[in-house]
Amino acid sequence: MSYYFDTKVSADFESVKKKVISELEKEGFGILSEIDVQATLKKKLDVDFKKYLILGACNAPFAHEALKTENKVGTMLPCNVILQELQSGHIEVSAVNPTASMQAIDNENLADIAKQIGEKLQRVIAAL
Numbered sequence: 001m002s003y004y005f006d007t008k009v010s011a012d013f014e015s016v017k018k019k020v021i022s023e024l025e026k027e028g029f030g031i032l033s034e035i036d037v038q039a040t041l042k043k044k045l046d047v048d049f050k051k052y053l054i055l056g057a058c059n060a061p062f063a064h065e066a067l068k069t070e071n072k073v074g075t076m077l078p079c080n081v082i083l084q085e086l087q088s089g090h091i092e093v094s095a096v097n098p099t100a101s102m103q104a105i106d107n108e109n110l111a112d113i114a115k116q117i118g119e120k121l122q123r124v125i126a127a128l
Contacts, residue, residue: 003101005118005125006094008086013051016091016128017083020055023127024081027120029057032078051085057095062117069109076101079121093128095121 009016021031033056041047056078066073081095098114098121 001100003097004094005097005122006092007125007128009091009093009128010089011091012089013085013091016093017053019128020081020083020093023124024057027124028059032056032058053083055081057081059117062113066110066113069113070105070107073110079117093125095125
């Protein structure tokens, strides 16, 4: 089982970002954090790196259920979705596979929540 779902999109980075956020919203996710890895590496290490963005996506009702089910699952939240520019106009979008990441926790109820969230993230990736 892969730890991520992914697809490649031919478009500019900003339009792919907008589309990803829109598709996440359709599946009930909001964006809690946005990490610009390219800017961070430039600032901290003076390293030139490709466009690479990490979106911390959260589906609040499912996150609430997961936290009620397993109180330390917050160590694995939110669901990260990354966008990386492979070359100009070619963007790869990847989302965590929550079923794979939750295998470390022996809790059937949590596994069901992870499966449902995974299905939502797969629909996001497929819609791109």
